[in-house]
Amino acid sequence: MPDSDSGKSSRREESSPDRGRRDFLLLIPLGIFAGVAATIATAAFRYLRPTLSSPSSQPKWSNVSPVSELKGEKPIMRSIVAEHQAGWASTMEEHFVYVLPNQNNKVLSSVCPHEGCNVAWRDDVNEFFCPCHDSYFAADGSRINGPSRRGLDPLPTREKDGVLQVQYQTFVNNTEERIARG
């Protein structure tokens, strides 16, 4: 824009409005601001968008117990240590699982599918039961009654060198369908 138009000379021109030019003057800063803001906003969206899976989502197997120890009719509680990688941290966490020796060593997560308390096995009634909100599950993990909307969650297993291993995962709580997290 020519500089002679600006400054003191513009004072005299105030009485004869030039709307097109004035609009243009307003559009320049608005356009530039929008451009800068859009650039940063696009980057910020990609930067903040939550990742659905960890970058190295190789399935991790945790040892449960030697297969030879898994005998009997009752579910056996075992604690496992699983590695969780999320963001910049990789943590080792302890979890409880139930092994069902009479069901081909099926492994159930001890996390109640209702609100996530840990279920306990009750010898007297031969059922799993959640002490938080009184959900009951059968010996195979299927739902009997109580607020839980599905049965206990089974976990993928394999046998390696005589040791039962499990791929620990968690599921979205309080849904009928089983939706894996992570």
Add this chain to the structure above:
Amino acid sequence: MAEAEERYRYPWLHRWLSRWTTLTDIERSLIDDPESGLKAWARTTAGVVAMLLALQIVTGILLGFYYVPSTESAHTTVAYVEKVVPTGAWLRSLHHYGSQWLTLALVLHLAQMFWRASYRRRPVGWIGSVLLLLLVLAEGATGYSLPWDARAFFGTRVTEGIAGGLPLVGSWSRRWLLGGMEITPITLARFFALHTLVLPALIFMVTALRLFVFRERGLVSEAEERQLERWMHQQIARNAVVAGLVFIALSLYAARYYAPLGPAADTAAPGYLPRPGAQFLWLFQMLKYLPGRAASIVAVALPALIITGLAMLPFLNPPPLRRVMAHPRRNMGVVLFVLGFTLVTGMTIMAYVKDATDPLTRAQLSRQEAEEAAFRAAPFVPLRSRTSESVIDEETDGEETTESNNTATASPSPGASPPPEASVSPKPSTQVSATRPPAAYITHCSGCHGTRGQGASIYPRLIGVSSKPRRTVEDLINMMNDPASYGLDPLMPSFATKLSESEKREIAEWTAALKKRR
């Protein structure tokens, strides 16, 4: 009024803005002198400063979404932003180089105000800009420590050394800055709080005072200001154009050059040569020419003198540049300004020249560059830690040697203190497994607190619970009956009716007998 409003395309918008906001008022107050040509374009440094300042705030907030200010996590989280998070490297580079560009923009802004002699008409605007420069420099100094790589660590060392060299208050200011006698996790937390809370608050305060509190008339009268909206709109457009161009340049620069990040501070090789950010190179270079104690004093005194001199300029009232020649004895402020400008520019250039020409320095610096490049190329390594003590207990059965192996896998923490109970009872005492838990415990409690009371994830361990004050057997029974009154709801349900009185007592007695190992 109707006649005046005809000048606006959207009179209702103007009416609304002037009725409900101070925006039109602020706009008018910034007019000062309706210049044209080179002076009008020179004044766009204001827009550049505003843009870069806003950019620092936005990118700073974005970095805050991942950064964790602890000595264990700081470096890993910055590396995560650099290597894993999409656009993270670019945003961090914008923040890093943006702070240096902002310093430069503020210096140019002051030079421009000096040239137009606006500091004489509007001292508050001038002093506000000087304070902004001081605060931005402080942001640069504190921000340099946050990535916690070797560069950051040695940067902190130098800052600390300078603070310690202050006359009279030296040792005091060093201790307060570090939060102790050494660079510790407390130091990082302090620098973080200064960088993200204290200094930004002060910057907001200075900006708010400048725009909303103080009103300074320029060369035009209030009546004239109303007539100058057209000029003001042109000036805003000029500012936007220049600020937009600077943004594009900075974006491309940040896309081309990474913000520096080396390996973690504790892995730095001996002989590491730290280099400050570009805005401090002049000070760094000057420290080379001054011996020990004098260096520390000068390093503080000189910037303080320059900043104070600048802030005082409106009151020293030097004549405009063209009259300086005629009155050589009255030009204190001018001399200060020119001397300071020459010194800073000269020293900065010398710092670059020295690093580029000295063969030993050159070799070490290129070694460090190669190290940084190698670190950048290496895949991201997550921070490994164990969340619950119970995991260690479970696996090692309390063996001292295995325990130390396990903690060694976590990243080393220089400031972490050993658990307090270690000094009290160094020997393994009671065997927890000696007494079997009651059957009711297994059924109702072990799901969360573990089969041996060791706890799991968010559920607390019960071992050692009776060593807390007032945790008697009766108290534990109360806790089972009414967990809510202990703040344990909603995770712990009430067992008031689920357990018989004898079962509760049995569980409480067994729990109270659980002793810590080690």
